[in-house]
Amino acid sequence: MRYFLLIYALVxxxxxxxxxxxGSMSRKPPIEIFPDMxxxxxxxxxxxxxxxxxxxSSQPPVPGTVRRSQPIQTAAGPVLPFEDAPVNTGRLPGTTNFVELNPLAxxxxxxxxxxxxxxxYCAPCHGPMGDGNGVTRKLGMSVVANLHDQRIVEMPDGEIFNTxxxxxxxMQGYAAQIPVEDRWAIVAYVRVLQRxxxxxxxxxxxxMRTALERQP
Ligand code: HEC
Structure with missing residues:
Protein backbone atom coordinates (compact mmCIF):
# COMPACT_ATOMS: atom_id res chain seq x y z
CA MET A 1 0.00 0.00 0.00
CA ARG A 2 2.88 2.31 0.83
CA TYR A 3 4.47 1.65 -2.60
CA PHE A 4 1.16 2.13 -4.33
CA LEU A 5 0.70 5.56 -2.78
CA LEU A 6 4.25 6.50 -3.65
CA ILE A 7 3.91 5.42 -7.32
CA TYR A 8 0.47 7.06 -7.48
CA ALA A 9 1.91 10.35 -6.23
CA LEU A 10 4.77 10.08 -8.72
CA VAL A 11 2.43 9.40 -11.66
CA GLY A 23 -1.18 26.39 -22.43
CA SER A 24 0.65 28.27 -19.68
CA MET A 25 2.32 31.57 -20.49
CA SER A 26 5.97 31.06 -21.20
CA ARG A 27 8.60 32.36 -23.59
CA LYS A 28 9.85 28.85 -24.17
CA PRO A 29 8.01 26.62 -26.64
CA PRO A 30 5.64 24.14 -24.92
CA ILE A 31 6.56 20.50 -24.51
CA GLU A 32 5.43 18.58 -27.55
CA ILE A 33 4.55 14.98 -26.75
CA PHE A 34 3.78 14.11 -30.38
CA PRO A 35 5.68 16.71 -32.41
CA ASP A 36 4.74 15.12 -35.74
CA MET A 37 1.10 15.97 -35.03
CA SER A 57 0.96 25.84 -53.22
CA SER A 58 -2.79 26.00 -54.09
CA GLN A 59 -3.03 24.66 -57.60
CA PRO A 60 -6.03 25.49 -59.81
CA PRO A 61 -8.39 22.54 -60.54
CA VAL A 62 -7.21 20.42 -63.48
CA PRO A 63 -8.94 21.09 -66.82
CA GLY A 64 -12.19 19.14 -67.13
CA THR A 65 -12.93 19.18 -63.39
CA VAL A 66 -16.68 18.82 -62.89
CA ARG A 67 -18.22 21.32 -60.46
CA ARG A 68 -20.40 20.05 -57.67
CA SER A 69 -23.11 22.48 -58.73
CA GLN A 70 -23.73 23.73 -62.24
CA PRO A 71 -25.27 27.19 -62.69
CA ILE A 72 -28.86 27.22 -63.92
CA GLN A 73 -29.30 29.37 -67.03
CA THR A 74 -32.22 31.71 -66.32
CA ALA A 75 -33.61 34.42 -68.58
CA ALA A 76 -31.76 36.94 -66.33
CA GLY A 77 -28.40 35.12 -66.34
CA PRO A 78 -26.78 32.13 -64.59
CA VAL A 79 -27.78 31.31 -60.98
CA LEU A 80 -26.16 28.72 -58.71
CA PRO A 81 -28.50 26.18 -57.11
CA PHE A 82 -27.91 27.35 -53.53
CA GLU A 83 -28.67 31.04 -54.16
CA ASP A 84 -31.81 32.69 -52.78
CA ALA A 85 -33.18 33.32 -56.26
CA PRO A 86 -36.66 32.84 -57.79
CA VAL A 87 -35.42 29.99 -59.96
CA ASN A 88 -34.55 27.93 -56.85
CA THR A 89 -37.39 28.90 -54.53
CA GLY A 90 -40.26 30.04 -56.75
CA ARG A 91 -40.46 33.14 -54.53
CA LEU A 92 -39.19 36.72 -54.73
CA PRO A 93 -35.91 36.87 -52.78
CA GLY A 94 -36.42 37.80 -49.12
CA THR A 95 -40.23 37.52 -49.28
CA THR A 96 -42.83 34.75 -49.26
CA ASN A 97 -44.47 36.06 -52.46
CA PHE A 98 -44.49 33.68 -55.42
CA VAL A 99 -42.93 34.83 -58.68
CA GLU A 100 -45.48 35.52 -61.37
CA LEU A 101 -43.49 34.26 -64.37
CA ASN A 102 -41.22 31.34 -65.18
CA PRO A 103 -37.60 32.54 -64.70
CA LEU A 104 -36.29 30.23 -67.44
CA ALA A 105 -36.37 31.28 -71.06
CA TYR A 121 -44.31 12.41 -63.23
CA CYS A 122 -47.71 14.12 -63.35
CA ALA A 123 -49.90 12.34 -65.90
CA PRO A 124 -50.36 9.19 -63.76
CA CYS A 125 -52.47 11.29 -61.38
CA HIS A 126 -53.44 14.47 -63.25
CA GLY A 127 -53.98 12.74 -66.61
CA PRO A 128 -52.22 13.50 -69.93
CA MET A 129 -54.45 16.57 -70.38
CA GLY A 130 -54.08 17.73 -66.78
CA ASP A 131 -57.80 17.39 -66.07
CA GLY A 132 -57.27 15.15 -63.04
CA ASN A 133 -58.37 11.96 -64.79
CA GLY A 134 -55.18 9.95 -64.53
CA VAL A 135 -54.93 6.25 -63.90
CA THR A 136 -54.90 6.77 -60.11
CA ARG A 137 -58.42 8.21 -60.31
CA LYS A 138 -59.56 4.85 -61.69
CA LEU A 139 -57.73 3.11 -58.86
CA GLY A 140 -59.60 5.08 -56.24
CA MET A 141 -57.72 8.36 -55.67
CA SER A 142 -60.71 10.64 -55.98
CA VAL A 143 -59.41 14.11 -55.10
CA VAL A 144 -56.69 14.73 -57.72
CA ALA A 145 -56.74 18.41 -58.67
CA ASN A 146 -57.97 19.44 -62.11
CA LEU A 147 -55.19 21.72 -63.41
CA HIS A 148 -57.79 23.61 -65.49
CA ASP A 149 -59.55 24.92 -62.39
CA GLN A 150 -59.85 28.71 -62.52
CA ARG A 151 -57.85 28.89 -59.25
CA ILE A 152 -54.88 27.00 -60.71
CA VAL A 153 -55.01 28.83 -64.05
CA GLU A 154 -54.69 32.11 -62.12
CA MET A 155 -51.96 30.81 -59.80
CA PRO A 156 -48.49 32.42 -60.19
CA ASP A 157 -45.93 30.17 -61.90
CA GLY A 158 -43.92 30.16 -58.66
CA GLU A 159 -46.78 28.58 -56.72
CA ILE A 160 -47.06 25.65 -59.14
CA PHE A 161 -43.28 25.27 -58.89
CA ASN A 162 -43.67 25.27 -55.10
CA THR A 163 -46.36 22.57 -55.28
CA MET A 171 -49.76 15.16 -53.24
CA GLN A 172 -46.19 14.63 -52.10
CA GLY A 173 -43.25 16.79 -53.17
CA TYR A 174 -41.13 15.82 -56.16
CA ALA A 175 -37.96 17.76 -55.30
CA ALA A 176 -35.95 14.55 -54.94
CA GLN A 177 -37.03 13.15 -58.32
CA ILE A 178 -37.31 16.26 -60.52
CA PRO A 179 -34.37 18.72 -60.83
CA VAL A 180 -35.09 22.46 -60.69
CA GLU A 181 -34.91 23.09 -64.44
CA ASP A 182 -37.27 20.20 -65.18
CA ARG A 183 -39.73 21.54 -62.61
CA TRP A 184 -39.88 24.86 -64.47
CA ALA A 185 -40.18 22.98 -67.77
CA ILE A 186 -43.22 21.17 -66.32
CA VAL A 187 -44.68 24.50 -65.11
CA ALA A 188 -44.32 25.90 -68.65
CA TYR A 189 -45.99 22.81 -70.09
CA VAL A 190 -48.87 23.04 -67.57
CA ARG A 191 -49.44 26.55 -68.96
CA VAL A 192 -49.52 25.10 -72.48
CA LEU A 193 -52.16 22.55 -71.39
CA GLN A 194 -54.23 25.29 -69.75
CA ARG A 195 -53.95 27.56 -72.77
CA MET A 208 -56.94 23.95 -89.17
CA ARG A 209 -60.33 25.30 -88.19
CA THR A 210 -62.08 23.91 -91.28
CA ALA A 211 -60.35 20.56 -90.75
CA LEU A 212 -61.64 20.45 -87.17
CA GLU A 213 -65.10 21.66 -88.10
CA ARG A 214 -65.42 18.87 -90.65
CA GLN A 215 -64.88 16.27 -87.97
CA PRO A 216 -68.11 14.77 -86.65
C1 HEC B 1 -49.62 10.61 -56.76
C2 HEC B 1 -50.50 11.46 -57.49
C3 HEC B 1 -50.00 12.82 -57.95
C4 HEC B 1 -48.93 13.09 -58.74
C5 HEC B 1 -47.94 12.11 -59.36
C6 HEC B 1 -48.92 14.52 -58.94
N1 HEC B 1 -49.95 15.09 -58.26
FE1 HEC B 1 -50.45 17.07 -58.23
N2 HEC B 1 -51.98 16.67 -56.97
C7 HEC B 1 -52.35 15.43 -56.53
C8 HEC B 1 -53.47 15.56 -55.62
C9 HEC B 1 -54.17 14.41 -54.93
C10 HEC B 1 -53.74 16.94 -55.53
C11 HEC B 1 -54.80 17.61 -54.69
C12 HEC B 1 -54.18 17.96 -53.37
C13 HEC B 1 -55.21 18.56 -52.45
O1 HEC B 1 -55.40 19.78 -52.53
O2 HEC B 1 -55.76 17.81 -51.66
C14 HEC B 1 -52.78 17.61 -56.39
C15 HEC B 1 -52.72 18.99 -56.56
C16 HEC B 1 -51.92 19.62 -57.48
C17 HEC B 1 -51.96 21.04 -57.75
C18 HEC B 1 -52.86 22.05 -57.08
C19 HEC B 1 -52.21 22.53 -55.80
C20 HEC B 1 -53.08 23.49 -55.07
O3 HEC B 1 -52.54 24.51 -54.63
O4 HEC B 1 -54.27 23.23 -54.91
C21 HEC B 1 -51.03 21.28 -58.72
C22 HEC B 1 -50.69 22.61 -59.35
C23 HEC B 1 -50.42 20.00 -59.04
N3 HEC B 1 -50.97 19.03 -58.27
C24 HEC B 1 -49.41 19.85 -59.98
C25 HEC B 1 -48.74 18.64 -60.18
C26 HEC B 1 -47.63 18.50 -61.08
C27 HEC B 1 -47.08 19.59 -61.97
C28 HEC B 1 -47.21 17.21 -61.00
C29 HEC B 1 -46.04 16.56 -61.70
C30 HEC B 1 -44.75 17.00 -61.26
C31 HEC B 1 -48.08 16.53 -60.04
N4 HEC B 1 -48.98 17.44 -59.56
C32 HEC B 1 -47.98 15.20 -59.68
C33 HEC B 1 -51.78 14.22 -56.88
C34 HEC B 1 -50.66 14.07 -57.65
Missing amino acids: VAVIVGIAGCR DRQLKLRPQQPNAFFPNGI VTGALLQRGRERFGI ITHGKNL SWLGTLEELPGD
Whole structure:
Protein backbone atom coordinates (compact mmCIF):
# COMPACT_ATOMS: atom_id res chain seq x y z
CA MET A 1 0.00 0.00 0.00
CA ARG A 2 2.88 2.31 0.83
CA TYR A 3 4.47 1.65 -2.60
CA PHE A 4 1.16 2.13 -4.33
CA LEU A 5 0.70 5.56 -2.78
CA LEU A 6 4.25 6.50 -3.65
CA ILE A 7 3.91 5.42 -7.32
CA TYR A 8 0.47 7.06 -7.48
CA ALA A 9 1.91 10.35 -6.23
CA LEU A 10 4.77 10.08 -8.72
CA VAL A 11 2.43 9.40 -11.66
CA VAL A 12 0.24 12.36 -10.66
CA ALA A 13 3.32 14.60 -10.40
CA VAL A 14 4.56 13.49 -13.87
CA ILE A 15 1.16 14.00 -15.54
CA VAL A 16 0.63 17.39 -13.92
CA GLY A 17 4.22 18.30 -14.73
CA ILE A 18 3.84 17.51 -18.43
CA ALA A 19 0.21 18.37 -19.09
CA GLY A 20 0.11 21.33 -16.75
CA CYS A 21 2.74 23.18 -18.73
CA ARG A 22 0.70 23.13 -21.92
CA GLY A 23 -1.18 26.39 -22.43
CA SER A 24 0.65 28.27 -19.68
CA MET A 25 2.32 31.57 -20.49
CA SER A 26 5.97 31.06 -21.20
CA ARG A 27 8.60 32.36 -23.59
CA LYS A 28 9.85 28.85 -24.17
CA PRO A 29 8.01 26.62 -26.64
CA PRO A 30 5.64 24.14 -24.92
CA ILE A 31 6.56 20.50 -24.51
CA GLU A 32 5.43 18.58 -27.55
CA ILE A 33 4.55 14.98 -26.75
CA PHE A 34 3.78 14.11 -30.38
CA PRO A 35 5.68 16.71 -32.41
CA ASP A 36 4.74 15.12 -35.74
CA MET A 37 1.10 15.97 -35.03
CA ASP A 38 1.90 19.60 -34.29
CA ARG A 39 4.37 20.04 -37.09
CA GLN A 40 3.21 18.33 -40.27
CA LEU A 41 4.83 18.35 -43.67
CA LYS A 42 2.08 20.06 -45.60
CA LEU A 43 1.46 22.92 -47.97
CA ARG A 44 -0.52 25.84 -46.64
CA PRO A 45 -2.95 27.58 -48.97
CA GLN A 46 -1.61 30.70 -50.70
CA GLN A 47 1.93 29.99 -49.48
CA PRO A 48 4.72 30.26 -52.07
CA ASN A 49 6.13 26.89 -52.98
CA ALA A 50 9.00 26.12 -55.29
CA PHE A 51 7.80 22.58 -56.02
CA PHE A 52 5.29 23.64 -58.70
CA PRO A 53 6.36 25.53 -61.82
CA ASN A 54 3.92 28.39 -61.08
CA GLY A 55 5.41 28.74 -57.58
CA ILE A 56 2.19 28.61 -55.51
CA SER A 57 0.96 25.84 -53.22
CA SER A 58 -2.79 26.00 -54.09
CA GLN A 59 -3.03 24.66 -57.60
CA PRO A 60 -6.03 25.49 -59.81
CA PRO A 61 -8.39 22.54 -60.54
CA VAL A 62 -7.21 20.42 -63.48
CA PRO A 63 -8.94 21.09 -66.82
CA GLY A 64 -12.19 19.14 -67.13
CA THR A 65 -12.93 19.18 -63.39
CA VAL A 66 -16.68 18.82 -62.89
CA ARG A 67 -18.22 21.32 -60.46
CA ARG A 68 -20.40 20.05 -57.67
CA SER A 69 -23.11 22.48 -58.73
CA GLN A 70 -23.73 23.73 -62.24
CA PRO A 71 -25.27 27.19 -62.69
CA ILE A 72 -28.86 27.22 -63.92
CA GLN A 73 -29.30 29.37 -67.03
CA THR A 74 -32.22 31.71 -66.32
CA ALA A 75 -33.61 34.42 -68.58
CA ALA A 76 -31.76 36.94 -66.33
CA GLY A 77 -28.40 35.12 -66.34
CA PRO A 78 -26.78 32.13 -64.59
CA VAL A 79 -27.78 31.31 -60.98
CA LEU A 80 -26.16 28.72 -58.71
CA PRO A 81 -28.50 26.18 -57.11
CA PHE A 82 -27.91 27.35 -53.53
CA GLU A 83 -28.67 31.04 -54.16
CA ASP A 84 -31.81 32.69 -52.78
CA ALA A 85 -33.18 33.32 -56.26
CA PRO A 86 -36.66 32.84 -57.79
CA VAL A 87 -35.42 29.99 -59.96
CA ASN A 88 -34.55 27.93 -56.85
CA THR A 89 -37.39 28.90 -54.53
CA GLY A 90 -40.26 30.04 -56.75
CA ARG A 91 -40.46 33.14 -54.53
CA LEU A 92 -39.19 36.72 -54.73
CA PRO A 93 -35.91 36.87 -52.78
CA GLY A 94 -36.42 37.80 -49.12
CA THR A 95 -40.23 37.52 -49.28
CA THR A 96 -42.83 34.75 -49.26
CA ASN A 97 -44.47 36.06 -52.46
CA PHE A 98 -44.49 33.68 -55.42
CA VAL A 99 -42.93 34.83 -58.68
CA GLU A 100 -45.48 35.52 -61.37
CA LEU A 101 -43.49 34.26 -64.37
CA ASN A 102 -41.22 31.34 -65.18
CA PRO A 103 -37.60 32.54 -64.70
CA LEU A 104 -36.29 30.23 -67.44
CA ALA A 105 -36.37 31.28 -71.06
CA VAL A 106 -39.45 29.47 -72.43
CA THR A 107 -38.29 27.83 -75.66
CA GLY A 108 -39.62 25.01 -77.80
CA ALA A 109 -37.00 22.71 -76.30
CA LEU A 110 -38.09 23.58 -72.76
CA LEU A 111 -41.74 22.85 -73.61
CA GLN A 112 -40.79 19.51 -75.19
CA ARG A 113 -38.86 18.61 -72.06
CA GLY A 114 -41.78 19.71 -69.90
CA ARG A 115 -44.20 17.61 -71.94
CA GLU A 116 -42.00 14.55 -71.53
CA ARG A 117 -41.48 15.08 -67.78
CA PHE A 118 -45.18 15.84 -67.23
CA GLY A 119 -45.99 12.54 -68.92
CA ILE A 120 -43.65 10.71 -66.56
CA TYR A 121 -44.31 12.41 -63.23
CA CYS A 122 -47.71 14.12 -63.35
CA ALA A 123 -49.90 12.34 -65.90
CA PRO A 124 -50.36 9.19 -63.76
CA CYS A 125 -52.47 11.29 -61.38
CA HIS A 126 -53.44 14.47 -63.25
CA GLY A 127 -53.98 12.74 -66.61
CA PRO A 128 -52.22 13.50 -69.93
CA MET A 129 -54.45 16.57 -70.38
CA GLY A 130 -54.08 17.73 -66.78
CA ASP A 131 -57.80 17.39 -66.07
CA GLY A 132 -57.27 15.15 -63.04
CA ASN A 133 -58.37 11.96 -64.79
CA GLY A 134 -55.18 9.95 -64.53
CA VAL A 135 -54.93 6.25 -63.90
CA THR A 136 -54.90 6.77 -60.11
CA ARG A 137 -58.42 8.21 -60.31
CA LYS A 138 -59.56 4.85 -61.69
CA LEU A 139 -57.73 3.11 -58.86
CA GLY A 140 -59.60 5.08 -56.24
CA MET A 141 -57.72 8.36 -55.67
CA SER A 142 -60.71 10.64 -55.98
CA VAL A 143 -59.41 14.11 -55.10
CA VAL A 144 -56.69 14.73 -57.72
CA ALA A 145 -56.74 18.41 -58.67
CA ASN A 146 -57.97 19.44 -62.11
CA LEU A 147 -55.19 21.72 -63.41
CA HIS A 148 -57.79 23.61 -65.49
CA ASP A 149 -59.55 24.92 -62.39
CA GLN A 150 -59.85 28.71 -62.52
CA ARG A 151 -57.85 28.89 -59.25
CA ILE A 152 -54.88 27.00 -60.71
CA VAL A 153 -55.01 28.83 -64.05
CA GLU A 154 -54.69 32.11 -62.12
CA MET A 155 -51.96 30.81 -59.80
CA PRO A 156 -48.49 32.42 -60.19
CA ASP A 157 -45.93 30.17 -61.90
CA GLY A 158 -43.92 30.16 -58.66
CA GLU A 159 -46.78 28.58 -56.72
CA ILE A 160 -47.06 25.65 -59.14
CA PHE A 161 -43.28 25.27 -58.89
CA ASN A 162 -43.67 25.27 -55.10
CA THR A 163 -46.36 22.57 -55.28
CA ILE A 164 -44.10 20.36 -57.41
CA THR A 165 -41.21 20.96 -54.98
CA HIS A 166 -43.00 20.54 -51.64
CA GLY A 167 -46.31 18.90 -52.56
CA LYS A 168 -49.76 19.87 -51.31
CA ASN A 169 -52.00 17.89 -48.94
CA LEU A 170 -52.31 14.43 -50.51
CA MET A 171 -49.76 15.16 -53.24
CA GLN A 172 -46.19 14.63 -52.10
CA GLY A 173 -43.25 16.79 -53.17
CA TYR A 174 -41.13 15.82 -56.16
CA ALA A 175 -37.96 17.76 -55.30
CA ALA A 176 -35.95 14.55 -54.94
CA GLN A 177 -37.03 13.15 -58.32
CA ILE A 178 -37.31 16.26 -60.52
CA PRO A 179 -34.37 18.72 -60.83
CA VAL A 180 -35.09 22.46 -60.69
CA GLU A 181 -34.91 23.09 -64.44
CA ASP A 182 -37.27 20.20 -65.18
CA ARG A 183 -39.73 21.54 -62.61
CA TRP A 184 -39.88 24.86 -64.47
CA ALA A 185 -40.18 22.98 -67.77
CA ILE A 186 -43.22 21.17 -66.32
CA VAL A 187 -44.68 24.50 -65.11
CA ALA A 188 -44.32 25.90 -68.65
CA TYR A 189 -45.99 22.81 -70.09
CA VAL A 190 -48.87 23.04 -67.57
CA ARG A 191 -49.44 26.55 -68.96
CA VAL A 192 -49.52 25.10 -72.48
CA LEU A 193 -52.16 22.55 -71.39
CA GLN A 194 -54.23 25.29 -69.75
CA ARG A 195 -53.95 27.56 -72.77
CA SER A 196 -55.04 24.81 -75.15
CA TRP A 197 -57.97 23.94 -72.86
CA LEU A 198 -59.16 27.57 -72.83
CA GLY A 199 -58.57 28.09 -76.55
CA THR A 200 -61.53 28.68 -78.85
CA LEU A 201 -62.10 27.52 -82.41
CA GLU A 202 -61.85 31.11 -83.64
CA GLU A 203 -58.22 31.33 -82.50
CA LEU A 204 -57.08 28.58 -84.89
CA PRO A 205 -55.66 29.36 -88.35
CA GLY A 206 -58.30 29.00 -91.08
CA ASP A 207 -57.22 25.66 -92.57
CA MET A 208 -56.94 23.95 -89.17
CA ARG A 209 -60.33 25.30 -88.19
CA THR A 210 -62.08 23.91 -91.28
CA ALA A 211 -60.35 20.56 -90.75
CA LEU A 212 -61.64 20.45 -87.17
CA GLU A 213 -65.10 21.66 -88.10
CA ARG A 214 -65.42 18.87 -90.65
CA GLN A 215 -64.88 16.27 -87.97
CA PRO A 216 -68.11 14.77 -86.65
C1 HEC B 1 -49.62 10.61 -56.76
C2 HEC B 1 -50.50 11.46 -57.49
C3 HEC B 1 -50.00 12.82 -57.95
C4 HEC B 1 -48.93 13.09 -58.74
C5 HEC B 1 -47.94 12.11 -59.36
C6 HEC B 1 -48.92 14.52 -58.94
N1 HEC B 1 -49.95 15.09 -58.26
FE1 HEC B 1 -50.45 17.07 -58.23
N2 HEC B 1 -51.98 16.67 -56.97
C7 HEC B 1 -52.35 15.43 -56.53
C8 HEC B 1 -53.47 15.56 -55.62
C9 HEC B 1 -54.17 14.41 -54.93
C10 HEC B 1 -53.74 16.94 -55.53
C11 HEC B 1 -54.80 17.61 -54.69
C12 HEC B 1 -54.18 17.96 -53.37
C13 HEC B 1 -55.21 18.56 -52.45
O1 HEC B 1 -55.40 19.78 -52.53
O2 HEC B 1 -55.76 17.81 -51.66
C14 HEC B 1 -52.78 17.61 -56.39
C15 HEC B 1 -52.72 18.99 -56.56
C16 HEC B 1 -51.92 19.62 -57.48
C17 HEC B 1 -51.96 21.04 -57.75
C18 HEC B 1 -52.86 22.05 -57.08
C19 HEC B 1 -52.21 22.53 -55.80
C20 HEC B 1 -53.08 23.49 -55.07
O3 HEC B 1 -52.54 24.51 -54.63
O4 HEC B 1 -54.27 23.23 -54.91
C21 HEC B 1 -51.03 21.28 -58.72
C22 HEC B 1 -50.69 22.61 -59.35
C23 HEC B 1 -50.42 20.00 -59.04
N3 HEC B 1 -50.97 19.03 -58.27
C24 HEC B 1 -49.41 19.85 -59.98
C25 HEC B 1 -48.74 18.64 -60.18
C26 HEC B 1 -47.63 18.50 -61.08
C27 HEC B 1 -47.08 19.59 -61.97
C28 HEC B 1 -47.21 17.21 -61.00
C29 HEC B 1 -46.04 16.56 -61.70
C30 HEC B 1 -44.75 17.00 -61.26
C31 HEC B 1 -48.08 16.53 -60.04
N4 HEC B 1 -48.98 17.44 -59.56
C32 HEC B 1 -47.98 15.20 -59.68
C33 HEC B 1 -51.78 14.22 -56.88
C34 HEC B 1 -50.66 14.07 -57.65
